[in-house]
Amino acid sequence: MRGFDLSGLVLNGSGTFDAIAARRTFGDELLEQFPFDVFVSKTITAEPRQGNPPPRLWETPGGLINSIGLPNKGLDGFLAADLPQLAELPVPLCVSVMGFTRDELAKLVAAVDQREEVAMFELNVSCPNVETGLIMGADPSETARVMERVRPLTDKPVIVKLTPNATNPAEVAVAAEGAGADAVSLVNTLKGMAFRPGTSEPWLGAGTGGVSGPAVRAIALQQVAAVSKRAEIPVIGMGGIASGAGAQDFLAAGAECVAVGTESFRDPAAGSRIRRELRGLRPKLEVTYLERGTRSG
Amino acid sequence: MRGFDLSGLVLNGSGTFDAIAARRTFGDELLEQFPFDVFVSKTITAEPRQGNPPPRLWETPGGLINSIGLPNKGLDGFLAADLPQLAELPVPLCVSVMGFTRDELAKLVAAVDQREEVAMFELNVSCPNVETGLIMGADPSETARVMERVRPLTDKPVIVKLTPNATNPAEVAVAAEGAGADAVSLVNTLKGMAFRPGTSEPWLGAGTGGVSGPAVRAIALQQVAAVSKRAEIPVIGMGGIASGAGAQDFLAAGAECVAVGTESFRDPAAGSRIRRELRGLRPKLEVTYLERGTRSG
Amino acid sequence: MTLAPFGRRLAEVTAVERLGAYTVIMVVDPHQPEPGQFYMLATETGWGGGAGERPYLPRAFSHARAADGKLQFLFEDVGPGTHRLAAVERGESLWLTGPLGSGFGPPQGRALLVGGGIGVAPLVALSDDVDGPVLLGFRTALHAEAASLFPEQPKLVTDDGSMGRRGLVTELLREELDEDADATVFACGPPAMLEAVRALCAERDVPAQLALESGMACGFGACFGCVVPTRAGYIRVCVDGPVVEAAALETALVPGTGH
Amino acid sequence: MTLAPFGRRLAEVTAVERLGAYTVIMVVDPHQPEPGQFYMLATETGWGGGAGERPYLPRAFSHARAADGKLQFLFEDVGPGTHRLAAVERGESLWLTGPLGSGFGPPQGRALLVGGGIGVAPLVALSDDVDGPVLLGFRTALHAEAASLFPEQPKLVTDDGSMGRRGLVTELLREELDEDADATVFACGPPAMLEAVRALCAERDVPAQLALESGMACGFGACFGCVVPTRAGYIRVCVDGPVVEAAALETALVPGTGH
Numbered sequence A, B: 001m002r003g004f005d006l007s008g009l010v011l012n013g014s015g016t017f018d019a020i021a022a023r024r025t026f027g028d029e030l031l032e033q034f035p036f037d038v039f040v041s042k043t044i045t046a047e048p049r050q051g052n053p054p055p056r057l058w059e060t061p062g063g064l065i066n067s068i069g070l071p072n073k074g075l076d077g078f079l080a081a082d083l084p085q086l087a088e089l090p091v092p093l094c095v096s097v098m099g100f101t102r103d104e105l106a107k108l109v110a111a112v113d114q115r116e117e118v119a120m121f122e123l124n125v126s127c128p129n130v131e132t133g134l135i136m137g138a139d140p141s142e143t144a145r146v147m148e149r150v151r152p153l154t155d156k157p158v159i160v161k162l163t164p165n166a167t168n169p170a171e172v173a174v175a176a177e178g179a180g181a182d183a184v185s186l187v188n189t190l191k192g193m194a195f196r197p198g199t200s201e202p203w204l205g206a207g208t209g210g211v212s213g214p215a216v217r218a219i220a221l222q223q224v225a226a227v228s229k230r231a232e233i234p235v236i237g238m239g240g241i242a243s244g245a246g247a248q249d250f251l252a253a254g255a256e257c258v259a260v261g262t263e264s265f266r267d268p269a270a271g272s273r274i275r276r277e278l279r280g281l282r283p284k285l286e287v288t289y290l291e292r293g294t295r296s297g
Numbered sequence C, D: 001m002t003l004a005p006f007g008r009r010l011a012e013v014t015a016v017e018r019l020g021a022y023t024v025i026m027v028v029d030p031h032q033p034e035p036g037q038f039y040m041l042a043t044e045t046g047w048g049g050g051a052g053e054r055p056y057l058p059r060a061f062s063h064a065r066a067a068d069g070k071l072q073f074l075f076e077d078v079g080p081g082t083h084r085l086a087a088v089e090r091g092e093s094l095w096l097t098g099p100l101g102s103g104f105g106p107p108q109g110r111a112l113l114v115g116g117g118i119g120v121a122p123l124v125a126l127s128d129d130v131d132g133p134v135l136l137g138f139r140t141a142l143h144a145e146a147a148s149l150f151p152e153q154p155k156l157v158t159d160d161g162s163m164g165r166r167g168l169v170t171e172l173l174r175e176e177l178d179e180d181a182d183a184t185v186f187a188c189g190p191p192a193m194l195e196a197v198r199a200l201c202a203e204r205d206v207p208a209q210l211a212l213e214s215g216m217a218c219g220f221g222a223c224f225g226c227v228v229p230t231r232a233g234y235i236r237v238c239v240d241g242p243v244v245e246a247a248a249l250e251t252a253l254v255p256g257t258g259h
């Protein structure tokens, strides 16, 4: 990936680890035992956002629904307040960006690209397209247009983060690749909702949210396998990874490396544990599913 | 629904309860305590099918992946061997049908429509379209074409069973409604996969399968809410319902009634238990989410 | 075949014992099953959760004995379900559905009971009804302690020679058949053992009833998940078995599971 | 604010006791927290599963006391997580992350400790460090047994009058402030109580530190899920609290949760 080798790494899922808050909580021990090989920032937008009204969390069987709503300081706040602190982390920094229009996204990428502390980008295309109302990342041609707009603005690697709420994520991956993406990552959360017990009121302040955690792992694995079969660029697999064995399944499905999200909530050092468990298992894993193909297609 | 009132009923999910095998196991007690208000047959096809090679099951956190592959005796076998036995059940019979082409489906519906033991149809449109390779039910216009073909062939109610593996299930529901469907049911299983532990071999004989059970409940609820907002026809909600409280959430999301699938594997009488629990809860449930709308859309 | 009451019921655990490598659980249940039938079991609390968030579905277990309104189950801790069951305490209750499936049929000639490892469970129940030599194979002496469940001392082999002869249980079976082949073989054990028994009985034209295993979700024919291939196509182990005539099978090996 | 060691660790349970309507668990941990900080807890086994397949995430608990390398937690069985914790036995271990968040600051004037129900937990820890009247409200006498955790006898009210006066704890607070308003109020309890305390202190211009609750997934600022509205926008209760200045809040009621 543009000179950056992802293979076998453990990243964090964007928005599931705030390294700045974690350093306030755990002190410099966090830096000494940093759990990820690349740090992916929470998604930033051009303008500051408060995020969704609470409640923002709901526990499900083996999973979590969140409706955080991308609270962030906006481009200027990020560059001024967050980036200097993230630059102190002992690993390369990937900045996750989202725009409600292609222009907004272009502005973000162009500005962040100037900063050498930033090693790479992740484009979160899970936002609704302001013109069509559809989710940008569910539509191959819209995803391609977004990527084409961004590509000339940076020489840093660009990862496109795919949504699982699409009929055919592999088509979207192929479109992103064709438009110059250096890698794809998946899955983002699956749309979900819950009701306040005993009522007909949606629990989440935003009405609906996104499901993550072990509950979605089997679904994520299938999508990663389907995307890996079609895309030539590396795939970063995630969705419910909670152990080295779970991570290994994603590699078997054809992912180049994995990211850990919700499991970090249960175990802040989950990234390191999973990396350690994975290294213990890898020798056994020689041929991937991708190379062998399925029995029945 | 064509003179048939679904409201508050508990159905079984197609393919999750074989009343004939259950009667061999539990005897006539099954008929006396029949757990569902309508019995939905396993999906039948024009020709007999063996189904997928084993293994066909994989347990996930709070869920199950199956790759059963629609084994069935085919139209003639169904009419001769199964239908007479299903006609002895104390509840109306819904026959689930699937065709790999519209002609095949039309043939099935026309033949089954002759039998007065059959109260209604469910169209399982989760099969790949033989021409396009896409899943029929993921595509609104293809779903409409299927429904338009079937509609003139029967006066019995026709339910279209939607797949959750679609960018926009509400669009598909609206298309089915426009083409004359009397109701829609959702969700079918979410595509998923698993690997044999410690290997890079897919566990399931068919490579991939479908995820069901509590793990998918939050996802199913969101889709039922989205479909209910758009469709005028009744919605049959399912996906991980394991208790009356879970069923109530689907009604709150706008479903007219619910179906129970995987929970029957854990508790063969789950349908009755859930109906009983639901009746105990219903008085509390006055306004549905649908009527109120979300806070943030 | 004994019919099951419809639905699942709670059965109180009256005893939990370790027996070498295995655990034996006794529960109260008034329904008398036939040898070779089985039950779907789950604990009332704590079924699931933990690091892997499993088990979620109930698990299949043959009763190893049924008498005086009590059922006895014998199992080995091999995964999350049996692990939770091994931690059950007296006074807890289990969710139980069954008896399920069809059990062993009557013998033609003398009965030979052939068991491997945890596969001895349904043979213990059978040995309460049917007389005949019991031939058992175990991994180690620790596993072989399960032999004490039989009313008479079985003939034993172990993989490591730590108890009885070192070898495979099919060697014992071959010797018995050499002596008197007018017999019906009743066998339960791992796929490789069942396949060896099947091949040997086919060769000698001796009828054999094999108690098969397969991953199950429901146990009562609802899911079509537990199929195994036979000469006549796939059958559901839960309702068309678990006991099947060896002659119906091409092989007793289970495709795709590594066994 | 005491920093937490990075990651979660296993802490051995040395005692489990019932205290009226509550359970008290003691675990071994060498790190000394500050009153008002909290921990994310989960059991090592059996966290999750059962009918509802929950809990999945760890749960937040204030330490009610920290001394001699031991932490004490006080909780009420209100859902799947606390239910599992209430079943913990001596010798088991808990997964523990913490101490987390920022605790109570020093008082201006005298300290008034005001607790409602399970909200007494962090006030017990505070009463080990700070002197001052302790005013508590409970539902019933059974709940009021938790008052015995304080070094000196608190003033009590109960909702049903079954112990102490019948009424609300804010009545006790009003009387104390009438007597001497040169005080700082430290309060923890249900949202409606905290809101009454906030409003009363605002009216009297008395500084108050409120220990808030909020549904949490991580406890260390990672998920942005635990926000509550303040005059300055949303804050994360886990890292910007759980103790906040009452003056920062428009209301202590929690939107959208029915509390």
Ligand SMILES: Cc1cc2nc3c(=O)[nH]c(=O)nc-3n(C[C@H](O)[C@H](O)[C@H](O)COP(=O)(O)OP(=O)(O)OC[C@H]3O[C@@H](n4cnc5c(N)ncnc54)[C@H](O)[C@@H]3O)c2cc1C
Pocket: B057, B058, B059, B060, B197, C038, C054, C055, C059, C060, C061, C062, C063, C073, C074, C075, C076, C077, C078, C079, C080, C081, C082, C083, C118, C121, C122, C212, C213, C214, C215, C216, C242, C257
């Ligand atoms: C009719 C019948 C009778 C039986 N009688 C007995 C008996 O008397 N005593 C006894 O000990 N056992 C018996 N069994 C076997 C027992 O039901 C299984 O071993 C059961 O799966 C154990 O559950 P577990 O959770 O402990 O292990 P599992 O996790 O189910 O592991 C068992 C096997 O399942 C596979 N597996 C691993 N992970 C998964 C997953 N995520 N999803 C699905 N499969 C997975 C593995 O390949 C492993 O070999 C019987 C089985 C049948 C069908």
Ligand SMILES: Cc1cc2nc3c(=O)[nH]c(=O)nc-3n(C[C@H](O)[C@H](O)[C@H](O)COP(=O)(O)OP(=O)(O)OC[C@H]3O[C@@H](n4cnc5c(N)ncnc54)[C@H](O)[C@@H]3O)c2cc1C
Pocket: A057, A058, A059, A060, A197, D038, D054, D055, D059, D060, D061, D062, D063, D074, D075, D076, D077, D078, D079, D080, D081, D082, D083, D118, D121, D122, D212, D213, D214, D215, D216, D242, D257
């Ligand atoms: C900083 C802090 C300190 C705390 N200290 C203590 C303490 O010392 N002692 C104590 O007893 N408690 C304490 N709590 C509260 C405790 O963390 C919660 O009550 C916890 O949620 C209990 O978990 P549970 O599984 O038992 O109940 P839950 O199921 O979590 O139920 C608690 C509430 O969560 C909601 N809820 C119900 N179902 C779900 C679901 N599926 N997903 C999400 N939410 C749901 C309900 O509205 C219910 O009111 C503290 C909380 C915080 C934030």
Ligand SMILES: Cc1cc2nc3c(=O)[nH]c(=O)nc-3n(C[C@H](O)[C@H](O)[C@H](O)COP(=O)(O)O)c2cc1C
Pocket: A012, A013, A014, A015, A016, A042, A043, A064, A066, A068, A070, A096, A124, A161, A187, A188, A189, A211, A212, A213, A214, A216, A238, A239, A240, A241, A259, A260, A261, A262, A263, D223, D224, D225
């Ligand atoms: C609380 C929370 C916040 C998230 N925020 C973001 C975000 O800002 N940007 C993004 O691309 N993904 C976000 N995600 C998605 C995760 O990065 C990840 O794709 C998803 O959670 C699946 O992985 P997991 O099951 O390991 O958590 C968020 C997920 C959670 C649970």
Ligand SMILES: Cc1cc2nc3c(=O)[nH]c(=O)nc-3n(C[C@H](O)[C@H](O)[C@H](O)COP(=O)(O)O)c2cc1C
Pocket: B012, B013, B014, B015, B016, B042, B043, B064, B066, B068, B070, B096, B124, B161, B186, B187, B188, B189, B211, B212, B213, B214, B216, B238, B239, B240, B241, B259, B260, B261, B262, B263, C223, C224, C225
């Ligand atoms: C083993 C199994 C077999 C199924 N077979 C069919 C089928 O033949 N036709 C169909 O429309 N749906 C089938 N389904 C889907 C269910 O009817 C239901 O839509 C899905 O399982 C979600 O509900 P649940 O979570 O309550 O199981 C099957 C599901 C399972 C688990």
Ligand code: FES
Pocket: C215, C216, C217, C218, C219, C220, C221, C222, C223, C224, C225, C226, C227, C236, C237, C238, C239
């Ligand atoms: S286990 Fe479900 S059909 Fe046999």
Ligand code: FES
Pocket: D215, D216, D217, D218, D219, D220, D221, D222, D223, D224, D225, D226, D227, D236, D237, D238, D239
């Ligand atoms: S609980 Fe995750 S940010 Fe506060």
